[in-house]
Amino acid sequence: MPLDLAELVDPRHTALVTSECQNGVIGENAVLRELAQEAQRVALPNIVSLVHAARTAGVAVVHCVAVRRSDDRGSNRNARLFLGTRKLGIRIQPGSSPAGLVPEIDPDPGDLVLSRIHGLGPMGGTDLDAVLRNLGVSTIVGVGVSVNVAITNFAMDAVNAGYQFVLPRDAVAGVPAAYAEAVIDNTLAFIATVTTAAQVAAAWVGSDRP
Numbered sequence: 687m688p689l690d691l692a693e694l695v696d697p698r699h700t701a702l703v704t705s706e707c708q709n710g711v712i713g714e715n716a717v718l719r720e721l722a723q724e725a726q727r728v729a730l731p732n733i734v735s736l737v738h739a740a741r742t743a744g745v746a747v748v749h750c751v752a753v754r755r756s757d758d759r760g761s762n763r764n765a766r767l768f769l770g771t772r773k774l775g776i777r778i779q780p781g782s783s784p785a786g787l788v789p790e791i792d793p794d795p796g797d798l799v800l801s802r803i804h805g806l807g808p809m810g811g812t813d814l815d816a817v818l819r820n821l822g823v824s825t826i827v828g829v830g831v832s833v834n835v836a837i838t839n840f841a842m843d844a845v846n847a848g849y850q851f852v853l854p855r856d857a858v859a860g861v862p863a864a865y866a867e868a869v870i871d872n873t874l875a876f877i878a879t880v881t882t883a884a885q886v887a888a889a890w891v892g893s894d895r896p
Contacts, residue, residue, distance in 0.1 A: 689879060692889040694825055694850060701746040701823040702736055705808050705830030705840055707791060708751050710777070710784025712831055712859075724866075725831050725859035732857040732883035733829045734790050743890035746821050747797045749787055750808030752836075753780045807839030815847055825850040827886055828878075833860030833869050841878050851878040854886050 694700075709715040712730065716722035740747050754777070778784045780801065787793055802811030809815055818826070826849050828840050837858050844851045853874055860866030870880060 689850075691852075691879070691881060691885060692892060694879060695745075695827060695852060695886055695889050696825075697743045697745045697890065699823055700825040700827060701748055701818055701821060702740040702827045702829065703748045703750060703808065703814070703818075703840075704733060704737070704787075704791070705750050705828065705836050706752050706832070707733060707749065707788055707830050708778065708784065709786050709788055710782075711752070713784075713788040715784040720861050721832055721859065724861050724863055727859075729829070729831070729857050729859040730788070730790060732854065736827070736829060736854065736857055736883050736887060737791055739887040739890045740827075741794055741796065745827075745890060746818075746823060747794070748814065748817065749791070749793070749797060749799045750812055750814060750830075751778075751785060751787070751799065751801045752811075753778050753785045753801050753803055807836045807843055809840055809843035809847065818849070823849070825852060827852045827854065829854060829857040829883075831859050833858050833866035833874075838869060838874065841874055845877045852886065853878040853880050854883040855880055857883045 706712070712722045712725040737747055793799070798817060800812040800814055800817065802808065805811030826844050828837060828844070828851060830837065841851045841853065853870065855870050860869065874880060
């Protein structure tokens with residue numbers, strides 16, 4: 687039986703988690719312009735709307751960002767992805783502008799920001815699991831980039847760790863866009879509750895438990 691969305695994303699046990707919504711990934715400093723442009727087209731406006739809806743409803747907001755030291759110490763070198771991004775000149779050093787959240791998100795003092803220097807997704811490379819458990823979270827609403835790697839990895843890690851994973855399909859992006867849609871329909875739909883940003887926001891707006 688399908689789960690009731692309002693119950694599933696109840697603010698008392700839900701966190702909105704953004705993945706790599708950074709200047710150096712989908713913002714003005716992005717080197718992978720195709721991904722950045724695709725994210726800006728639909729996903730980013732919906733992410734911004736969800737962030738504001740979450741804050742209003744009292745849903746925990748956690749931003750997970752990827753960084754690399756200038757000397758690459760501690761970062762992966764064991765996949766084409768890591769070697770390729772380095773060759774392309776992607777530099778996301780801790781504390782730099784590319785490492786920061788895109789300005790559209792307008793970070794709030796109540797938000798949490800977790801960074802990682804290794805790994806393919808936000809759960810494996812940060813303290814996200816422990817932080818969410820300390821917050822009493824059992825449902826993750828995951829948004830951001832990319833469906834190609836990080837979001838898919840995130841969803842699987844979250845489910846393996848025992849969380850319910852909710853995926854607003856219009857608040858994530860990957861390239862090509864048709865491929866990302868296919869991954870959502872043929873892989874992520876089997877492990878996550880696939881919905882839309884508007885449906886999640888409506889569930890939060892209708893909550894009487896801010």
